[in-house]
Amino acid sequence: MTELPAVSFASLQPEPKSPTAVYFVTEGEELPPPIKRLDKASAGAVSRAIEVAGFKPKRKTLLEILAPHGIKAARLLLVGIGDAKTLTHRDWMDLGGVVRGKLPKKTTEVDVVFAGVDHLPEEAPLGFAAGFGLRSYTFKKYKSKAGKSPDGGEEEQDEGRAPPKLSIFSCWGDKLAAKLQHTEAALSGVYLARDLVNEPANILTPPEFTARLRALEALGLTVEVLDEPKLKSLGMNALLAVGQGSAQPTSVVVLRWNGAVGRSAGDGNVVFVGKGVCFDSGGISIKPSPGMEDMKGDMGGAAAVAGAMATLALRKAPVNAVGIVGLVENMPSGTATRPGDIVTSASGQTIEILNTDAEGRLVLADLLWYAQEHLEPKLLITLATLTGAILVALGKEYAGLFSNDDKLASEIAEAGAESGELAWRMPLSKKYNKLIDGKFADIKNIGSRDAGSITAAQFLQRFVKNGTPWAHLDIAGTAMASPSTDINTSWGSGYGVRLLDRFSAKFHETPSAES
Missing domain, CATH: 3.40.220.10 (Leucine Aminopeptidase, subunit E, domain 1)
Known part of the structure; x- marks a missing residue:
């Protein structure tokens, strides 16, 4: 780093x-x-x-x-x-x-x-x-002197230089020093997220990602790993279907920060849910070759959740928060999920998989259900590089924001504006549901060519219980292959870390008992 x-x-x-x-x-x-x-x-x-x-x-x-x-x-x-x-x-x-x-x-x-x-x-x-x-x-980190071009035109190596x-x-004067901790914590979280997104997929496999999240225990986070046998026992078949064509095992990692001293468990947790597809080939519905290398960044949502949770721990935020990420690799093979397969999700709803490249929503569907069943959420925020359609709608300046709760949507948009990580609210409506109603199952994982980002969010909403405030950030345009800006020249931007940190600090933190 x-x-x-x-x-x-x-x-x-x-x-x-x-x-x-x-x-x-x-x-x-x-x-x-x-x-x-x-x-x-x-x-x-x-x-x-x-x-x-x-x-x-x-x-x-x-x-x-x-x-x-x-x-x-x-x-x-x-x-x-x-x-x-x-x-x-x-x-x-x-x-x-x-x-x-x-x-x-x-x-x-x-x-x-x-x-x-x-x-x-x-x-x-x-x-x-x-x-x-x-x-x-x-x-x-992967640049070397050995890679110097014959004309000596290599870029000066400064990795490791302070x-x-x-x-x-x-x-x-030094009055600001006390506030500097928050700034440095947020920077550390962004650096972590950028590192994760920038890593190549042969290095950052689901097991390696899991190991790096385990290391966050040193910051004070409680880390729990759900392996494949545990996921099968929980009925998380939608998530498991994504990774069944890969040689890499699938896992779910839960990160907990209990910083709200004196707050009762019944008050619930702020829960962040991240898509962590460490490489997305598209599976049997394989992607075109041009640009497929960018799919190493299809875990930008999980990276943002990891960075945000690290930030909360580093600054000892007075909030009870949980991050949950699904770490998986989507590859074609003889064991891969086929178009037309039907799986039963953890919620009991059946899903007809018409396109194996619409895999992120399968990951998030089971994560959402697990979060509601086991993590006592007072609200849920999903982050995912979910659809190319959001790039068509918003480009790379704004993430797409979908929500079933006006107050939550307003808080996220405000936190985005103040942090500089912008989000633009998109519609949700029952009228879109017919586009994802299944022919042979309860729901299908793709709609028509129309409203691609909206139907993806509508899919996710099917797995949110009535009365649970939920918002979804489609960060396909903002998390990776990000444009160079005054504050970022990295391919992976770390989008979402500062937004979630600001959201927590402004709207959901309580003074600690010591203060």
């Missing part, structure tokens, strides 16, 4: 001492006093550089000034922030990512000065630190 940047907070000082110093400039206002002092110390070199470059401090514009005379820092970065009054937490995250992306790879430390700019909220430095950390993630140390100076 990429090492987290070391972050420290301190009170303002006359001039930063690190080789690289960052200052902020507001559009339409004079240079702030700290930059004016630097300009005076450099005999006007800073103001001349601004004039020559035609620097306009619109949001996310940068001016780099190298080796200014009379200043200790060898590199000054002036960062335009536009109108400071309009900046959100996500904007400050983006600014942290922009600055991190500008730094040379060999940078070891950087000072960031929050001074001389009005209307800065106390959370701004934390947002900046979060974005800086998210952009610092890399996944190059990211720059980040020192933040502000009027809040």
Whole structure:
């Protein structure tokens, strides 16, 4: 795993001492006093550089000034922030990512000065630190010097190199240090999820994924593994049908965090449910070859659940939460499920499998039923790279959000907006049910070509008991093959970790007995 940047907070000082110093400039206002002092110390070199470059401090514009005379820092970065009054937490995250992306790879430390700019909220430095950390993630563990091209054009290897140390100076001093734990916990959770999604499927098999989740016991999580004999005894035949063509055994892993001190068991748990198809060939309904390599990321939902649960444990969140993931590989073989097969799910409902590539909903169907029978949920959230249709509808900017509960849907959408992991609500309606009513069984696992994401969610809803608040996030467009952004250049984005963490913190956590 990429090492987290070391972050420290301190009170303002006359001039930063690190080789690289960052200052902020507001559009339409004079240079702030700290930059004016630097300009005076450099005999006007800073103001001349601004004039020559035609620097306009619109949001996310940068001016780099190298080796200014009379200043200790060898590199000054002036960062335009536009109108400071309009900046959100996500904007400050983006600014942290922009600055991190500008730094040379060999940078070891950087000072960031929050001074001389009005209307800065106390959370701004934390947002900046979060974005800086998210952009610092890399996944190059399988790169080697031996892979150098004949022309010497290999990308410089920096896996294992510590990211720059980040020192933040502000009027809040070290007051922010106590809040930093939450930021670092969330970064660790995102890094974990990104690592899992980026791993190749020959490494991250269901048993290996299970082993990595077992290791989370070191964080204080309780980990329970349900193996194939146990799954068979529970009647989880829908989930087992997905993996029966693979040489890799299927498992279900339950992660528990009991952080709500004094809360009675009857209050229920926040339950996250993740699809963990470690590789999806499509099974007998095999996928086209182009792009099939991306199906190593078809466990993005399980990765998000793992990262979120790790985050809650690391920050000792005052909430009772459970994560459950189904880990399976979908492969074609002589033992694989055939189109036309009928299985009986754990709920007792029969499923006609018309397309073995619509396998994620089979995994989630049994997980949902198990969660309701055994995990005392007060609410359920499923996360899955479920349908290509959601990409057609929403692209890669928003996950699809489906829910049977308006309050829950509103909370998730709000948490998504605040965390920067956006979700757009899609419809559910009984009118879609006829598209998945089975001919030979209770339900079929695909509908028509129309409303593909909706019918997939309608399928899942068949396994949610009346009165149980449930929401589903279709993250096929946001979890893998993600576009490069200010805070992420990784193929696996770790989408869902920050959303679930914000959802828990804002809506479902209670003060601990100690506080």
